[in-house]
């Protein structure tokens with residue numbers, strides 16, 4: 001796969017690819033045509049094969065890619081990588097046309113082969129990888145902003161965007177599949193990008209998407225419930241994240257130890273890690289670094305080091321958790337060798353805008369914020385951050401509009417509802433990408449949690465408004481002039497997916513339209 005307009009040559013012969021599979025100790029065999037063409041690209045999607053590509057025909061969760069081998073060969077595939085089940089699915093007539101490498105688990109070798117094809121072992125920007133349930137995108141954007149201030153030419157790979165210097169490439173996944181990942185690294189290198197910050201999802205680690213690359217520094221934000229549709233247990237989810245902190249994947253790590261998972265990771269990591277606590281330690285806690293928020297300005301903080309460092313910094317985004325994301329990014333750079341002196345010149349002045357993360361869409365009357373909180377923990381923290389901001393003022397109600405995604409972790413739905421009731425005065429449960437599921441059923445599950453809180457409930461009103469446009473209007477009305485509306489869950493997303501159809505939908509735009517409607521109604525009723 002080549003991204004348009006950046007074609008440059010890489011390549012390795014099929015024989016060399018086969019030898020590298022054998023050198024990795026895998027019981028590989030060669031079938032098919034006894035030819036040795038140059039392989040110049042790779043993909044695992046037959047629809048994206050270009051001339052000279054390795055086509056990785058992988059067993060999937062739904063299909064086997066080998067069923068699409070004819071399409072791949074006709075598009076110019078130079079070689080096929082598959083397993084025994086795949087061999088059985090390939091039309092025998094195709095074996096005379098293309099060499100086939102057969103291994104027991106092709107996904108597990110595809111990263112290394114992609115690195116060889118795109119020559120990223122030798123030619124790659126320095127890599128910073130961020131993992132964790134919440135905060136990957138935000139920390140990656142902050143890292144990118146800091147790296148630019150220092151003078152690096154940067155690249156970025158993540159949920160919102162993938163960028164090669166100033167060129168934006170749309171993101172399909174949070175972390176791309178390994179052929180696309182290595183192709184991106186090669187293009188970055190070719191375009192003189194010197195440092196790349198990227199999000200590393202647990203899916204990516206489990207599915208070998210970042211194999212074949214070694215991160216200079218790996219960062220861990222936190223772990224809380226999400227993705228239990230993909231990971232059978234929280235332990236499995238943790239193990240996936242922890243695999244980034246092993247010698248084959250990263251040189252060093254920085255780990256936030258606010259939660260039990262971070263503490264466990266710091267204790268078990270194979271690589272040297274620096275630990276960060278989001279608050280001053282209470283003995284016997286002994287983190288390498290900790291954050292002390294400024295008393296008069298929640299965006300300012302001092303990063304204290306056990307060895308006597310004191311670095312005054314600011315967080316470019318609201319919410320205590322963004323102080324943590326900022327401190328994590330600072331320490332990842334410090335671990336990579338950026339001096340405290342260099343950091344001290346930039347950490348007070350840099351700017352970072354992260355679309356849909358605590359984004360202030362309307363500053364007042366009412367205040368309206370869009371945030372990508374789609375886990376129980378992030379819903380709770382976003383509401384707490386907005387309550388803290390309003391403390392001391394004669395603020396109106398805090399209203400939250402939220403839903404939960406379909407075809408995703410079902411267990412988090414009532415927990416998200418519960419955190420909404422604990423943190424807001426008014427809760428409006430709506431739809432958020434129901435996908436193939438019945439939207440009303442998802443709302444029922446969120447409402448069950450929201451209505452099930454007996455002790456400590458803050459909400460006095462819990463409403464169900466399925467249509468998200470109407471829910472946002474209702475939220476603004478409930479917030480009134482002096483209140484605050486949090487629209488949670490979709491952040492930067494541009495669509496609402498219902499029954500396989502994605503319709504354009506942007507929470508920020510919907511807030512602006514709803515405000516205009518409300519103002520129009522107000523002025524016509526006067």
Ligand SMILES: CC(=O)N[C@H]1[C@@H](OP(=O)(O)OP(=O)(O)OC[C@H]2O[C@@H](n3ccc(=O)[nH]c3=O)[C@H](O)[C@@H]2O)O[C@H](CO)[C@@H](O)[C@@H]1O[C@H](C)C(=O)N[C@@H](C)C(=O)N[C@H](CCC(=O)O)C(=O)O
Pocket residue numbers: 044045046047058059060061062063064065066068172173174175176177201202203204207230
């Ligand atoms: C659970 C998961 O990650 N699944 C990924 C997996 O899909 P799959 O195994 O079901 O694929 P499949 O449909 O069975 O097809 C098997 C193979 O045939 C190939 N194929 C299929 C059809 C065709 O015409 N030609 C062809 O070559 C496919 O490319 C695939 O390699 O392999 C596909 C090919 O790369 C991915 O697109 C797909 O991501 C799905 C769509 C997905 O939604 N993934 C999400 C959950 C994900 O990865 N999310 C994380 C972030 C989560 C977060 O932190 O919020 C991410 O990193 O993005």
Ligand SMILES: Nc1ncnc2c1ncn2[C@@H]1O[C@H](COP(=O)(O)OP(=O)(O)OP(=O)(O)O)[C@@H](O)[C@H]1O
Pocket residue numbers: 132133134135136137138139159174199201221222321322324325356357358371372373374377378379381382491
């Ligand atoms: N360090 C943090 N701790 C807890 N919550 C956070 C933290 N940083 C951000 N959040 C919350 O999580 C939401 C998602 O943040 P962000 O997009 O940075 O995380 P992510 O890990 O990239 O998420 P995803 O993997 O789903 O794309 C934010 O909108 C905010 O509400």
Ligand SMILES: N[C@H](CCC[C@H](N)C(=O)O)C(=O)O
Pocket residue numbers: 374404405406408432433489490493
């Ligand atoms: N990228 C994540 C978060 C999506 C958030 C929410 N809008 C949803 O659709 O569930 C996922 O696909 O699970």
